[in-house]
Amino acid sequence: MSPPKLVVAALTGLAVLSGRASFAQTPNAASGIYSPKAAVQSPPLRVEVIDGTRFRDIETHAVYRLYGIDTCAPDQTAHLGRQPWPCGTMATAWLVTATLNVWLACRTLRDDDGERLVRCASAGHPDIAADMVREGIAVARPPSPDDPGIRVYALAEQDARKAYRGLWSSTFQMPWDWRAGSDGKRRAAASGEATP
Template identity: 75%
Template sequence: MPPPSVVLGVVSALAVLSASMALAQTGNAPPGVYEPKAVVQSPPLRVEVIDGTRFRDVESKEVYQLYGIDTCAPGQTARLKRQPWPCGTMATAWLVTATLNAWLACRTLRDEASEHLARCSSAGHPDIAADMVRDGIAVARLPTPEDPGVRAYAAAEQDARKAYRGLWSSTFQMPWDWRAKTDPSRAAQRGATP
């Protein structure tokens, strides 16, 4: 059995750790202590995919939308020469494959309506949105005053365009334009029109 001084030291260390974790969770630093504005990170998630950019946590039922990208809507198609293909279905399938039986970590940048606008990763995808853009499954969103563009996504899109990957091998309408044309109310709800 360890001496009482060692046990007391361990108990004290645990008390300090517990107090610092409580401060970190509440975001209230003691007076006079600088604390950077922390980005909220979710506990690891298992998700069910809603569409090409959104999924729902199976435990909490909270909805997350990938920040900085857009994909074809579920009913949208692209055309490779004379052959149409369901680019919206392909985006959803890509996201299902990337998240199936995988733990996701998401950093919420802000809440928009009833969704968390977030950047997410898994063991196989350090940045899920960037990988979607790199594979030509998604496009980088146009920058706005509220949401500056993500440089890594713009660079990944340029690489996908040059290599004619995914959408860039086909004729397609930008997702926000397609939504505005087919369902203006939904496009406005998701903020799709830049």
Template identity: 65%
Template sequence: MTRRLDTLLLGVAVGVLTTAGAVAQVQNPPSGIYQPKTQAQQPPLRVEVIDGMRFRDIETRTVYTLYGIDTCGADQSAHLGRQSWPCGVMAVAWLVSATLNTWLACDSVRTDGDVHFVRCASAGHSDLAADMLRDGVAVLRPAAPGDPQIPAYAKAQADARKAYRGLWSSTFQMPADRQQADVDNGEKR
């Protein structure tokens, strides 16, 4: 019995030492060996929605903005014929529905000061921003110089526009134009 226990403990100790050696080799590869410099994957997030394109990690309180899209402001409306509908509220509702009680995996595209622009996925959405564009609750944001272009986003918006989905079935002011008008009038979104 004691001999079996000693053999078992020896096997466990050898396994632990072998694993520790493999980890040390991965962390400090010998010179001349290429190893890609990949970013560490961010842990999954649970979020609370701030507006149609921003949310806050409930653990760290870090605010994230979905990259490449823009949505109506909270008080903005679109018009379908003579009927007004709250396109800003619809964008918030869409994002809440997509993220409520759901883990998000986000990848940082860029950071501007305190603003973290991300692309995010969940079990139900392979790309939240692309799905918002496809459903017509968001529009493409004019790209800043040097920003990466995402062809799938342009295609998703074109598909929504062609099918008259969401905003594309209505008359509305483009969010970027609305924001510029608000800035010119001294207001903030």
């Protein structure tokens, strides 16, 4: 069996087994047995990248977002010394490279505003988000009451920081802070107010 067919077979097997496990964990009202609801495993999918954390299934057009991380916005820049570089473009390019012509297996953790928050793997990346953080392309999102942090991502970020990889070699604004400031400037511009 050729390597691509082997990967597809392995991912399909994973999806089938996961589907059986989810079915087995479904509460049976007649028997009165409770078991916790498991995260939903998607069948293997091919995707079209939207930005550094989001992509769309090319068959169903469902939108997925990588859970627990954030990347620079598409038009955000970082500065290495005095030289600006497009960190948002780099994050998108990294995700395109990691997913182009590759089957993904994603586990949906929950739906959020029409997007599925997921953790995904491929043959080359056992956890795509963790690899992005490890390479300094993404940052771990801070924990919140609704979304506890993922320890593996926090440790990967510490390693990337210590090694000055990717974003950590440069001056940049955290993506969530940059978006908040950018949204404020856009609202002010739309209402005709002057911005500093």
